[in-house]
Amino acid sequence: MKMPTVLQPIFSRCLVIVMFLAAGLALVSADDATAQLRIEITEGQVAPTPIAIAEFTGPDGNVTEVGRQLTQIISDDLESSGLFRPVDSAAFIDPPKAPSVKPNFANWSPLGVKGLLVGSAYIDDAGMLQVEFVLWDVVIQRNITAGGGNADQSGLRRLAHQIADFVYEEFTGDSGYFDTQVVYVAESGTQSRRLKRLAIMDQDGHNHRYLTSGLDLVLTPRFSPTANEIAYLNYFNDEPNVYLFEVATGRTERLGSFPGMTFAPRFGPDGDKLIMSLAQDGLTDIYEMDMRTQSINQLTKSASIDTSPSYSPDGKRIVFNSDRGGAQQLYVMDADGSNVRRISYGDGRYATPVWSPRGDIIAFTKMANGRFYIGVMNVDGSGERLLADGFLVEGPTWAPNGRVLMYFKQEPFDANGSGGDTHVYRIDITGFNERRIVTPSDASDPAWSPLLR
Amino acid sequence: MNPRSFYISIGLHLGVVVLAIVGLPSLNRPLPEDQPLVTLEMLQTVPTTNVNEGGEVNTAKEEQQAAKRKQPAPPPPPPKPAPSAPDTPSKPTPRAPDPTAEIIPEKPQNKPKLAEAQPPAPPKSKPQQSAAEKMPTKLPKVPPKRANKMAQQNELAKKRTDALTGVMQNLAKAKAVNEDAEKKRREQERKIAADKLNDSVSAAAGDVLKAPEKPVIGPLGLSDIDRLRAHLSKCWDPPIGAAGSDTLIVDIIVSLDRDGRVLSAKVDNKLRFNTDRIFKVAAEEAIRATRECSPLPLPPEKYEQWKSFVFVFDPRFLSR
Numbered sequence: 001m002k003m004p005t006v007l008q009p010i011f012s013r014c015l016v017i018v019m020f021l022a023a024g025l026a027l028v029s030a031d032d033a034t035a036q037l038r039i040e041i042t043e044g045q046v047a048p049t050p051i052a053i054a055e056f057t058g059p060d061g062n063v064t065e066v067g068r069q070l071t072q073i074i075s076d077d078l079e080s081s082g083l084f085r086p087v088d089s090a091a092f093i094d095p096p097k098a099p100s101v102k103p104n105f106a107n108w109s110p111l112g113v114k115g116l117l118v119g120s121a122y123i124d125d126a127g128m129l130q131v132e133f134v135l136w137d138v139v140i141q142r143n144i145t146a147g148g149g150n151a152d153q154s155g156l157r158r159l160a161h162q163i164a165d166f167v168y169e170e171f172t173g174d175s176g177y178f179d180t181q182v183v184y185v186a187e188s189g190t191q192s193r194r195l196k197r198l199a200i201m202d203q204d205g206h207n208h209r210y211l212t213s214g215l216d217l218v219l220t221p222r223f224s225p226t227a228n229e230i231a232y233l234n235y236f237n238d239e240p241n242v243y244l245f246e247v248a249t250g251r252t253e254r255l256g257s258f259p260g261m262t263f264a265p266r267f268g269p270d271g272d273k274l275i276m277s278l279a280q281d282g283l284t285d286i287y288e289m290d291m292r293t294q295s296i297n298q299l300t301k302s303a304s305i306d307t308s309p310s311y312s313p314d315g316k317r318i319v320f321n322s323d324r325g326g327a328q329q330l331y332v333m334d335a336d337g338s339n340v341r342r343i344s345y346g347d348g349r350y351a352t353p354v355w356s357p358r359g360d361i362i363a364f365t366k367m368a369n370g371r372f373y374i375g376v377m378n379v380d381g382s383g384e385r386l387l388a389d390g391f392l393v394e395g396p397t398w399a400p401n402g403r404v405l406m407y408f409k410q411e412p413f414d415a416n417g418s419g420g421d422t423h424v425y426r427i428d429i430t431g432f433n434e435r436r437i438v439t440p441s442d443a444s445d446p447a448w449s450p451l452l453r
Numbered sequence: 454m455n456p457r458s459f460y461i462s463i464g465l466h467l468g469v470v471v472l473a474i475v476g477l478p479s480l481n482r483p484l485p486e487d488q489p490l491v492t493l494e495m496l497q498t499v500p501t502t503n504v505n506e507g508g509e510v511n512t513a514k515e516e517q518q519a520a521k522r523k524q525p526a527p528p529p530p531p532p533k534p535a536p537s538a539p540d541t542p543s544k545p546t547p548r549a550p551d552p553t554a555e556i557i558p559e560k561p562q563n564k565p566k567l568a569e570a571q572p573p574a575p576p577k578s579k580p581q582q583s584a585a586e587k588m589p590t591k592l593p594k595v596p597p598k599r600a601n602k603m604a605q606q607n608e609l610a611k612k613r614t615d616a617l618t619g620v621m622q623n624l625a626k627a628k629a630v631n632e633d634a635e636k637k638r639r640e641q642e643r644k645i646a647a648d649k650l651n652d653s654v655s656a657a658a659g660d661v662l663k664a665p666e667k668p669v670i671g672p673l674g675l676s677d678i679d680r681l682r683a684h685l686s687k688c689w690d691p692p693i694g695a696a697g698s699d700t701l702i703v704d705i706i707v708s709l710d711r712d713g714r715v716l717s718a719k720v721d722n723k724l725r726f727n728t729d730r731i732f733k734v735a736a737e738e739a740i741r742a743t744r745e746c747s748p749l750p751l752p753p754e755k756y757e758q759w760k761s762f763v764f765v766f767d768p769r770f771l772s773r
Binding site for chain 1: 758
């Protein structure tokens with residue numbers, strides 16, 4: 001066969017093109033794109049973040065007295081969280097004069113700090129406290145956040161706590177908890193003649209005051225989600241009554257008499273429902289009360305003792321402890337009382353469960369082997385960890401960011417009836433940084449407020 | 454033009470096409486036998502220097518192959534260049550006439566192997582050995598370096614001619630075992646990619662063919678990586694106690710200058726950075742750690758390998 005002459009050059013050109021394409025394909029397919037080099041960093045410094053907090057200055061660039069106080073409160077807050085290490089201001093090479101001036105970061109990185117807080121604070125002509133602050137990232141050399149505010153001079157501590165919350169949030173991603181209060185039962189007297197009064201203080205122990213006189217026995221105070229009210233049990237004429245205490249005004253309102261109640265109710269997340277356990281005719285069950293209509297709805301109907309209920313932050317589920325399975329264990333149910341399921345299976349007895357405001361874990365008291373523990377577990381019951389232990393530790397309460405727990409610890413009484421010192425402690429959910437809160441007298445039954453508004 | 458020459462022409466063109474698709478990558482390299490390849494980083498423990506007594510270039514891989522083969526022939530160089538002869542298409546065509554006549558009798562052995570497109574090391578080494586046996590006749594005339602280069606090119610030319618003739622005569626056989634060849638080809642390509650990285654490493658180290666006295670620079674070794682990781686771990690504050698810290702793995706794309714200084718450090722997941730506050734804080738700390746640790750301790754001669762990479766900050770060790 002003879003190819004037409006005309007087509008020959010075209011044909012051979014086609015062949016050449018095909019050849020080059022094929023060669024090209026071969027090379028392309030052989031040339032695997034190697035994945036970019038990935039280097040895993042699987043270890044780090046588990047240590048508090050170093051940070052520099054410069055004393056707040058006045059308009060003339062000098063440190064003011066209020067500035068010094070503010071800085072001290074911020075520094076103490078951040079240090080007490082266990083997550084920050086404020087660097088001593090004596091090490092500052094170039095103390096800043098005003099927050100608006102961009103610092104020379106070359107003077108700050110030798111200190112090894114990751115952040116720098118600069119601010120101004122002074123009393124203006126009207127007697128109001130004026131505050132401004134800027135938070136700098138020393139490593140990346142940029143402005144992280146800034147803010148300001150003013151307040152009556154009596155609000156100085158709250159302003160400082162709020163600034164500390166800003167810094168906390170920027171470096172941890174979680175909201176802070178410094179601008180909060182703690183209500184607890186202040187105890188004094190001997191073992192046989194105990195005086196119990198309701199008391200409230202800032203989370204750092206300052207601004208302490210008593211709320212009740214001590215004539216009546218008070219127990220288990222709880223904050224409402226809006227932090228305006230505290231519900232507690234008051235035994236009047238040997239009858240347990242639920243009282244609502246309005247923090248701002250000091251007004252007390254009696255919600256009602258609830259025979260058979262041993263724990264004060266807890267608020268639902270909207271603040272318009274209370275959940276409680278009532279013992280009637282030898283049976284203890286969980287009830288829900290609508291505060292607007294005052295109607296009561298029974299949620300559990302069992303032959304066992306169901307008590308100590310706590311809502312999830314979205315209000316859709318309730319955790320409580322029950323002995324329906326034998327020993328006291330933890331159970332979760334839907335908010336209407338259906339779908340009850342057990343979540344704890346360990347040895348010992350589980351009590352006082354509280355759902356974390358983050359919604360991911362549940363704190364509880366555990367009694368085992370003659371000892372008490374404060375622990376946390378995941379909502380499905382897995383990952384149980386014990387954080388604190390003692391002769392008697394009880395009653396965990398959550399900080400509003402779900403990272404810190406407060407509880408109380410009682411030392412054993414000795415043969416003479418002395419001892420029995422009771423104090424409030426707090427601990428991080430990692431199990432680190434256990435600290436005692438200093439109170440004027442013995443303290444028990446703490447309850448942590450939400451962030452104040 | 455007469456049909457016969459036309460057909461020869463078509464056949465030759467097709468032959469080259471088939472070679473390009475099937476055989477080109479395999480022409481110059483017998484497969485390394487059992488290279489344990491780390492798929493991502495091609496890490497190998499790197500001997501500090503690889504100075505060859507013959508002044509010949511060696512990568513660690515070649516040394517292993519050479520050790521395996523154990524040539525009795527006195528000059529070690531000749532067999533080694535055969536595997537290392539780069540498969541880059543820029544390799545010059547053979548210059549010197551070679552004793553092809555002496556090699557041709559080997560062809561019948563080679564053909565089936567080539568048709569399968571899988572030249573296993575032992576049979577391949579035969580022509581090399583025979584070349585080695587032939588080499589001594591050349592050595593007295595030419596300095597060792599250039600003899601090796603010529604040997605490489607001679608090898609290349611021989612193989613190409615062999616291959617062409619072999620293919621022409623066994624085109625049908627090639628089709629029959631095509632599927633098998635495909636599988637093996639893919640395997641080869643993976644190894645080629647690895648070898649290419651190796652070769653580009655040698656290339657990056659400079660033109661070692663011209664400076665044989667320089668120690669060989671291998672790939673970024675384990676010790677380099679470990680030193681870098683230890684260095685970074687000192688600057689990194691992992692997110693302790695953060696919600697979901699198990700999912701807070703942050704990828705940071707880093708680019709560096711020759712002194713190891715960080716030019717840019719960016720998070721690899723902008724969407725999550727902008728929507729997930731906890732992730733944003735963890736990513737900011739990862740970027741901070743990268744910058745705080747600058748300059749990074751990396752060997753300057755291997756700059757091409759580490760000028761850009763990804764740091765994976767993995768805080769899962771916190772919950773163990």
